[in-house]
Every structure is written in structure tokens, then in C-alpha cells.
Amino acid sequence: MSNFKSIAIDGPAGAGKSDVSDILAKKLGFIHVDTGALYRAVALYFLENNFDYKNQQIICENLNKILINMDFKDNSQLIYLNNIDVTEKIRIKEVANIASSISAFSCVRDFLLEIQKNTTKFNNIIMDGRDIATVVLPNADVKIFLTASLEERAKRRLKQLKEKNINCNYNEVLNLIKQRDNNDFHRKIAPLKPSQDSLIYDTTDKNINEVVEFLLIYIKEKINC
Numbered sequence: 437m438s439n440f441k442s443i444a445i446d447g448p449a450g451a452g453k454s455d456v457s458d459i460l461a462k463k464l465g466f467i468h469v470d471t472g473a474l475y476r477a478v479a480l481y482f483l484e485n486n487f488d489y490k491n492q493q494i495i496c497e498n499l500n501k502i503l504i505n506m507d508f509k510d511n512s513q514l515i516y517l518n519n520i521d522v523t524e525k526i527r528i529k530e531v532a533n534i535a536s537s538i539s540a541f542s543c544v545r546d547f548l549l550e551i552q553k554n555t556t557k558f559n560n561i562i563m564d565g566r567d568i569a570t571v572v573l574p575n576a577d578v579k580i581f582l583t584a585s586l587e588e589r590a591k592r593r594l595k596q597l598k599e600k601n602i603n604c605n606y607n608e609v610l611n612l613i614k615q616r617d618n619n620d621f622h623r624k625i626a627p628l629k630p631s632q633d634s635l636i637y638d639t640t641d642k643n644i645n646e647v648v649e650f651l652l653i654y655i656k657e658k659i660n661c
Contacts, residue, residue, distance in 0.1 A: 441466070441560045441659050442575075444568035447582035448628060449616040450589025452639050452647060453564040456582065458512075459648050460655065461562045467508055469555050471565035471572070472535070474548045476526035477504050477517045479534035489534045496543035504551060527600060529612065536616050539566075540623040567626040569634050578658045580651065581630035584640040589613055 443466070447453045454470050461468035481502050482489045489495060505516040515523050525531075538544045545567075552572045555561055563572065569579035584592075590610040597604050620628035630636050635654060639647050 440556060440558070441577050442556050442573050443562040443578040443580070443655060443659075444573045444576035444631075444634075445562060445564040445580045445582060446566055446568050446570070446628065446630065446634070447564075448566075448589065448620060449613050450593040451582040451584050452592065452644065453582055455644060456639075456647055456651065457562045457564040459644070460651060462511055463648070463652060464562070464655070465511075465560070467511060467555065467559040467561045468513060469506070469552065469561050469563040470513055471548070471552055471563060471568065473513060473515045473523075473526060474504060474506075474551060475535040475539050475544070476531050477515050477522055478502060478544060478548070479531045479538055480522055480526050481517060482538070483531060483534055489537055492541050492543070495538055495541055499543060499547050502547075504548070506551070506555070527602075529597070529602065529604065532616075533612070536619045540619060540625060542625045545571075545625055566620055566628040569631040570629065571626045574631070578655050579631050579634040580654075581634040581636045582647075583636065583638050586610070586613065586617070588640045 445453050445457050454472070457468050457470070479489065482495065487494055487498060503518050507514040507516065514521060515526060549572065552563065555563070556573065565572065569576060569581070587610070590606060590613050593613060594604065594606055594609045597609065637651070
């Protein structure tokens, strides 16, 4: 049994999972694993190679052409697709759309599951995603489900995209998040939902410092650090 601690943070798009997890990891000295980046890396491969990403059979048959590795530099996660650093490239909205679609395929989830689980064997980790507490790390030491109103999540995502100089508008982002929510909450395989033992925390009216401060106290109480 591993002596390393694991923290699972789930939630819908725009709830603040990645940003909160990143800050918490730095404060705790943990590694932050953004599992959404792994799905985006798979999506990027199919986008760049012009595959029909809605065809499950084609996706499943071509997963063996994909090699995904993670590295961590100053506690920041780097993603390599077939030995090429794609950490920034996977953040474009076209990749996000494809990632949402292929995440419903069991073959893709199985393909990435072992990569995710292996990170807990060698590090104290905070892992964020959509099925971490329910599927990937059901025995995590701490389980948290972050949420926020649809409108608030759209505003946050729009701000993130503009900071990356990605051209988009509020309605476009709002509709994209609605689509992501529908895919995530209603997919047959590992739908997005809080585990029975997760802390459910609504961040709608809170800034990131308030969220981090509250969760830091909660986590330290749970893992006695």
C-alpha cells in the first residue's frame, strides 16, 4: 500500500478545479495532475490527423498509435503527445470540443485510467477531473466536488480564454459549457457526479483566494498535515 496522500477534486467545466488544484498543490507541496489535459492530448491527436472523432470504432482502433507522457517542472504538469510537448497546444477550443466527445468512449477512459492511477504510486498528488473520486481514485484520502452556477462558470472560462488571446464571446462559451455539462452528466460511462463521501462546495460567489483558504483548512484536517 502506498504511503503517499491523494486528493480528488471533481466538478463541471469552469468550476475552478484546475486553478484551485494548482494553488493547493503548491501550498501543500503536492503534484497537481490535471486529467482533462490527458483527454485533450488524445483529442489533439485525432484533430491533427483528421479522424472522425464521433466514430467510436475508429477512435478505439487508433488509440494504439498514441503515446502520452506527463512530466512535472516546478510542480507544473507538462503533457507530451508522441514525445512532443503539447502542454499549450491542447488548450484550444477545438480540442476541448473533441475531448468532451471522446471522453464518453469507454476505450478512451480505459486507455487513460492506468496513466492516472500510476501517478499516485510515487507522489503526494492532487488530481482534478470529472470522475476522480468515483472511478480513478475511489480510495482518495480527500474528495472534493467543486461547482458553480452555469453563468459564473461561463464568465470564468471566457476570462481564461481571453488571457490566452483566444478569440470568443460570452454566448459562445456559455453554449459550449452547456454542451459539456450535458455530455459529462449524462454519459453512460463514468458520468460526472459527486461521490457519496465528497465535500460539495459551491464557489459561485467566492473568489479563488476564499476557495483555496477554505479547502486548505479542510484538507489539512482530513490528512493531518
